[in-house]
Amino acid sequence: MDYFTVEIAGRAVASFRSENHEEATHFFEAEDFRDDLTVLESEGKPLWDRKAVLSLRKATTEEASEVEHAYEFDDDPERTIEDEFVVFLVPVADLTDEGEDTED
Numbered sequence: 001m002d003y004f005t006v007e008i009a010g011r012a013v014a015s016f017r018s019e020n021h022e023e024a025t026h027f028f029e030a031e032d033f034r035d036d037l038t039v040l041e042s043e044g045k046p047l048w049d050r051k052a053v054l055s056l057r058k059a060t061t062e063e064a065s066e067v068e069h070a071y072e073f074d075d076d077p078e079r080t081i082e083d084e085f086v087v088f089l090v091p092v093a094d095l096t097d098e099g100e101d102t103e104d
Helices: 021-029 031-038 059-071
Strands: 002-008 011-018 040-042 054-058 091-092
Touching: 002 021, 002 059, 011 021, 011 059, 021 031, 021 054, 031 040
Parallel strands: none
Antiparallel strands: 002 011, 002 054, 040 091
């Protein structure tokens, strides 16, 4: 498994693991994932406004460690290693929820 990080306007916002760069790119470019980024906010501002540059890169050691740590403490017994699992590196709130903050 390789680890990847999504940046928005040069700011690392999320990391995940994927089998390879091709699969990571497929996930990164998926409309569902990009839609999710528009309904999340961080520090009172939308995470992504569909205008800022999105980029995908290899995760740093620290970012990969955050993903591994999240997997260790994931309480979903049905989740497998093949499931998509994104760890946000910034505090996020879902604008479709009633203001509940979530941190992964």
